Amino acid sequence: MLLNDAPQSGAMLKRSLAIALLVLSAHASAQTTALPFVLNQVGPGVYAAIDGPEHKTGSNAGFVVGDDSVLVVDALFTAEAAQALVGEIRRITPKPIRYVVNTHYHADHTGGDGVLRDAGAIIIAHRNVRGWVRVNNINLFGDRITPEIKARIEALPLPDVVTDKDLVVWLGSRKVVVKTVLGHTGGDFVVSVPDAKVVFTGDMLWRKVAPNLIDGSVKEWLATDAEFAGMNDTTFVPGHGDVANASDVKDFRAYLTDLRRLVTEGRKAKLSGDALAQSVAPKMKSLHPDWTISDRSIAAEVRYMNDELAGTKKRPVPVAD
Numbered sequence: 001m002l003l004n005d006a007p008q009s010g011a012m013l014k015r016s017l018a019i020a021l022l023v024l025s026a027h028a029s030a031q032t033t034a035l036p037f038v039l040n041q042v043g044p045g046v047y048a049a050i051d052g053p054e055h056k057t058g059s060n061a062g063f064v065v066g067d068d069s070v071l072v073v074d075a076l077f078t079a080e081a082a083q084a085l086v087g088e089i090r091r092i093t094p095k096p097i098r099y100v101v102n103t104h105y106h107a108d109h110t111g112g113d114g115v116l117r118d119a120g121a122i123i124i125a126h127r128n129v130r131g132w133v134r135v136n137n138i139n140l141f142g143d144r145i146t147p148e149i150k151a152r153i154e155a156l157p158l159p160d161v162v163t164d165k166d167l168v169v170w171l172g173s174r175k176v177v178v179k180t181v182l183g184h185t186g187g188d189f190v191v192s193v194p195d196a197k198v199v200f201t202g203d204m205l206w207r208k209v210a211p212n213l214i215d216g217s218v219k220e221w222l223a224t225d226a227e228f229a230g231m232n233d234t235t236f237v238p239g240h241g242d243v244a245n246a247s248d249v250k251d252f253r254a255y256l257t258d259l260r261r262l263v264t265e266g267r268k269a270k271l272s273g274d275a276l277a278q279s280v281a282p283k284m285k286s287l288h289p290d291w292t293i294s295d296r297s298i299a300a301e302v303r304y305m306n307d308e309l310a311g312t313k314k315r316p317v318p319v320a321d
């Protein structure tokens with residue numbers, strides 16, 4: 001359009017071209033710096049990377065900047081997303097990235113571990129993650145697995161430091177508490193930064209997004225989250241969904257409680273399989289209208305809830321070292 005304009009002098013044309021090139025290069029750099037997540041500062045030196053509207057990162061993550069080093073919570077799903085996370089850390093601080101804590105083994109939280117390790121981090125996880133990360137993630141994908149994803153899962157790094165106890169990590173004088181919790185997989189951590197009143201919950205909390213119950217026990221999950229529901233002055237970074245507070249924890253517990261109640265009622269009415277799911281799904285959607293609940297996710301939730309109530313729920317089994 002510029003070149004097709006009315007006749008211009010040589011100098012004017014040169015100037016117009018220079019402006020056009022500037023605009024083009026500014027546009028290109030804006031594109032290359034577009035992040036797959038939204039970075040939120042949730043406390044002094046504490047950041048949450050929240051999966052963007054296009055769901056490119058698979059889950060949320062975050063990081064804590066201490067006196068002498070950085071601790072990352074979760075590694076996102078893809079190497080590209082993890083590289084973007086490392087890029088944001090590098091933009092904020094030159095301090096070494098010393099640790100990445102995996103909240104659990106699911107690949108949407110561990111897929112970028114290799115990038116974090118290459119950036120210098122030691123991988124800290126629940127002891128069960130070593131036995132599950134390369135094996136059980138294949139089940140997690142079910143019929144959505146591709147040869148490319150299978151190969152990536154089988155090459156995921158194994159954690160370096162593991163425990164089934166609580167752990168304190170000191171970043172100089174800054175305390176980070178890693179706590180083992182029950183409910184979601186049988187190998188979960190929540191990570192808190194007491195001086196900032198921030199808790200990274202991993203998938204113990206989902207904000208307005210239907211949770212994945214594949215490995216879970218709703219009974220244990222509700223018990224664990226009861227403690228978070230009373231922490232009114234705390235900021236929660238959930239595994240999925242936006243930055244949350246105690247009322248979001250209550251909302252999530254109400255979601256699980258409603259699911260359990262409706263599946264129990266359906267079982268009493270002798271419903272099973274698709275009929276049970278078709279009875280529960282519209283009720284859950286109308287009770288939680290501001291939640292993202294896909295037909296696929298609610299059908300799976302009903303199936304897993306039914307298995308738990310029937311005493312037939314399959315959960316990952318700890319593997320010997």
Ligand SMILES: [Zn+2]
Pocket residue numbers: 059106108109203239240
């Ligand atoms: Zn997740």
